[in-house]
Amino acid sequence: MAKDAAPSQALIARGAYLAKAADCAGCHTAASNGAPYAGGLELTSPFGTIVSSNITPDLETGIGQYSFEDFARALREGLRRDGKGLYPAMPYPAFVKITDDDMRALYAYMMQGVPAVNFKPPETRVPFPFNQRWALRLWRAALAPKERFTPRPDRDADWNRGAYLVQSLGHCGSCHTPRGLGYQERGYDESSQAFLSGGLNDNWFASNLRADPGSGLARITAGDLAAFMKTGHGAGIAAYGSMVETIEDSLQYLTDDDLRAIAVYLKTLPATGAADGVFDPALAQPGRLKTRAPDVPPAQGAAVYAGFCAQCHRDDGKGVPQVFPALAGNPSVVGEDTTSLIRLLVEGGNSPATINGPPRQAMPSFAARLTDVQIAQVLTYVRASWGNDARPVTTNDVASLRSTLHK
Missing domain, CATH: 1.10.760.10 (Cytochrome c-like domain)
Known part of the structure; x- marks a missing residue:
């Protein structure tokens, strides 16, 4: 899409769907009646409180001056238009896997489908040395993945679609994968046994999504799992904590086909074998x-x-x-x-x-x-x-x- 070309309504609509899948508004909307995507939500991290940015197309306080290349670099590399690093509360280790077509749809929606809001959120203030944003480039270089999602030829279309949504737009590992000493996720796809094995975030434990018989999904069918993502209930369990907002703001709006694909993928992840009830x-x-x-x-x-x-x-x-x-x-x-x-x-x-x-x-x-x-x-x-x-x-x-x- 050329910079000056008007995107089609179909592309904007697709971008809106993808923004729901990525739950962009969930982090970029202030908790107290904030304007959608205008930022201001305080996100707790081990390094201090990070305030989400305004990602509406406002020219002064938002991303209105971002080219497609600027936008894609922010999502995939964690770099602002001015070249400064973004904290990994922004899940660019997952968004690096977003395809070019989906990235263009997201850009079309954010620029043409979202109302501009002139609002400057409070600055993120974290203590030294975490306030040195130049170091975030080193963090990404050492600890974050760099590759786009590659479908596996030995798996079917449902599995690959589910893997793509889980690993990229859904950024499920941001909560459900344990973190290492450098705050990196200890796995970014099914090749790692730690991937989606459960993670502690802001004093909630995000559940184990692997096949462990106690804490995992071994006794939950793919159908029940899809129903859980759509309604918050399935197999006798109910969502709680931060998963409530994820379902309300994001997962319930996904198509049944996409929810089924996510469930199909998750049900193939083997058990960790770790100590468990x-x-x-x-x-x-x-x-x-x-x-x-x-x-x-x-x-x-x-x-x-x-x-x-x-x-x-x-x-x-x-x-x-x-x-x-x-x-x-x-x-x-x-x-x-x-x-x-x-x-x-x-x-x-x-x-x-x-x-x-x-x-x-x-x-x-x-x-x-x-x-x-x-x-x-x-x-x-x-x-x-x-x-x-x-x-x-x-x-x-x-x-x-x-x-x-x-x-």
């Missing part, structure tokens, strides 16, 4: 010994569960389909990392509100009603009941996270 209904029978959880769930935890949890999640831990998630066999319940479980009890949360899904449901905060000891007891009970077999939660686990959250 398990779910086996036979373990609920008397006399069956568990390997990680207490053989007899603690009575104190049972009492807390009966008083505060059973009304929604039921005595058998199976919840109410499409309303309250099951705790029996829930991958987030039996996973090794308990950060999200503790945070949900301390802060509460809600399920997504989607076009095709059930009404939003809220879980209350128990910060003022349960002590650290009680939260540890009830989570240990849940992780040892109904066939769940996962390590106990300690009072120190709860106290540490509550202190971090200032709750």
